[in-house]
Amino acid sequence: MNKITSCKAKEIKDSRGNPTIEVEIGSEDVFMSASVPSGASAGSREALEKRDEDGKGVQTAIKNVNEIIGPAIMGLDVEPLNIDELLLELDGTENKSNLGANAILGVSIATTKLKAKLENKPLWQYINEISGVRVEPSQPNLFMNVLNGGVHAKFRLPFQEYIVISGGETVKESYGKSLVFLKKLGEAIKEKYGKVEMGDEGGFSPEMKTIEEPFELLSNLMDSDMVIANDVAASELYKDGVYSVLGEEYSSGQFLNIYKNLVENFPIGSIEDPFDESDLPSFENITREVKNWDAKALRKGIMEDVLIVGDDLTTTNTESILDSTRNKRANAVIIKPNQIGTLSEVYKAVKLARGAGWKIICSHRSGETMDTFIADLAVGVGAYGLKAGSPSQEVRRVKYERLLEIEKEMEK
Numbered sequence: 001m002n003k004i005t006s007c008k009a010k011e012i013k014d015s016r017g018n019p020t021i022e023v024e025i026g027s028e029d030v031f032m033s034a035s036v037p038s039g040a041s042a043g044s045r046e047a048l049e050k051r052d053e054d055g056k057g058v059q060t061a062i063k064n065v066n067e068i069i070g071p072a073i074m075g076l077d078v079e080p081l082n083i084d085e086l087l088l089e090l091d092g093t094e095n096k097s098n099l100g101a102n103a104i105l106g107v108s109i110a111t112t113k114l115k116a117k118l119e120n121k122p123l124w125q126y127i128n129e130i131s132g133v134r135v136e137p138s139q140p141n142l143f144m145n146v147l148n149g150g151v152h153a154k155f156r157l158p159f160q161e162y163i164v165i166s167g168g169e170t171v172k173e174s175y176g177k178s179l180v181f182l183k184k185l186g187e188a189i190k191e192k193y194g195k196v197e198m199g200d201e202g203g204f205s206p207e208m209k210t211i212e213e214p215f216e217l218l219s220n221l222m223d224s225d226m227v228i229a230n231d232v233a234a235s236e237l238y239k240d241g242v243y244s245v246l247g248e249e250y251s252s253g254q255f256l257n258i259y260k261n262l263v264e265n266f267p268i269g270s271i272e273d274p275f276d277e278s279d280l281p282s283f284e285n286i287t288r289e290v291k292n293w294d295a296k297a298l299r300k301g302i303m304e305d306v307l308i309v310g311d312d313l314t315t316t317n318t319e320s321i322l323d324s325t326r327n328k329r330a331n332a333v334i335i336k337p338n339q340i341g342t343l344s345e346v347y348k349a350v351k352l353a354r355g356a357g358w359k360i361i362c363s364h365r366s367g368e369t370m371d372t373f374i375a376d377l378a379v380g381v382g383a384y385g386l387k388a389g390s391p392s393q394e395v396r397r398v399k400y401e402r403l404l405e406i407e408k409e410m411e412k
């Protein structure tokens with residue numbers, strides 16, 4: 001059995017230029033590393049990302065890997081699930097506030113990559129086996145960010161993310177279609193809005209004046225086999241019981257009506273965090289109501305349901321997911337490893353949500369790195385979607401390109 005013989009962390013920069021952590025784990029002369037992304041519109045129940053006293057640095061997290069976790073795992077078998085268990089014990093808190101979810105996740109992912117490498121298996125295949133998901137590995141739909149607002153772009157657009165999903169038999173085909181769409185969109189935006197800024201996830205970020213405007217722009221350019229997905233990230237719009245968008249205030253009931261009109265008039269196939277993470281009755285209402293709406297996306301025949309997706313609502317946390325599946329607050333879930341900290345917990349979250357009939361969407365964070373792990377994760381757990389931003393940024397493009405590579409590996 002291969003033993004862990006080295007474990008080192010260092011600082012790298014994420015796509016916003018902020019410090020984050022990279023961990024390298026070795027067994028003799030085989031080394032694998034993992035780096036950890038960072039969110040900006042984070043849910044309040046996410047595991048704690050350890051930052052130094054200045055609120056930015058990651059030296060404490062690095063020290064925790066080099067001086068606490070490293071010595072504890074040295075000489076142990078490269079067995080990711082056992083290592084995860086030890087990490088949870090070492091930390092000993094509910095939200096990983098002792099060692100930091102960033103420190104813990106770096107070790108959890110690097111160990112998993114190392115084991116896959118030692119077993120000479122593609123990472124997605126190893127994940128499929130070890131996660132116990134009991135579904136075949138499969139390629140996800142590409143949730144590609146094209147317009148970016150919210151906290152990622154100084155609220156220039158009403159919602160945080162406008163995403164397109166293109167149909168296609170293969171990833172290569174849908175990726176190709178999405179790229180063509182992106183080019184068309186860029187030209188249309190240039191003509192109508194001039195030179196515009198970009199958001200943190202690489203989507204165009206023109207300033208828009210109405211809730212309908214982005215949907216009009218997108219749907220006019222879309223082919224018949226494309227749908228729009230949104231991440232409203234409504235927790236960022238909510239204060240004192242009302243939702244503020246473009247200077248107007250809306251009650252939960254009014255906001256629900258806005259969604260109904262949008263879903264009936266535009267090809268919207270998926271809405272993430274449509275309400276604040278504490279506005280639970282509204283999640284229950286929309287999940288029930290959406291089935292009765294005359295959804296334009298469903299008329300295209302490429303989706304069976306309009307997805308109501310939990311992210312801040314569920315934070316990849318098994319207890320939150322269980323609570324939300326029991327109360328039917330969504331029908332799909334975002335899976336972000338750094339919301340919870342270990343891959344063992346990620347696998348549990350996936351199994352729990354899928355057991356309730358929910359769709360799984362694996363996701364990047366707004367502050368990303370060149371690590372392509374989430375692409376392998378999405379394929380390994382047979383996720384419905386991979387949300388990886390706009391390929392205009394290299395840190396996002398490499399995730400899509402990893403899927404293309406996996407497509408070839410799967411043919412072997």
Ligand code: PGA
Nearest residue numbers: 039040041042233365366
């Ligand atoms: P975040 O945004 O990474 O800034 O949290 C992504 C999301 O809300 O899904």
Ligand code: ZN
Nearest residue numbers: 231233272311
């Ligand atoms: Zn989100």
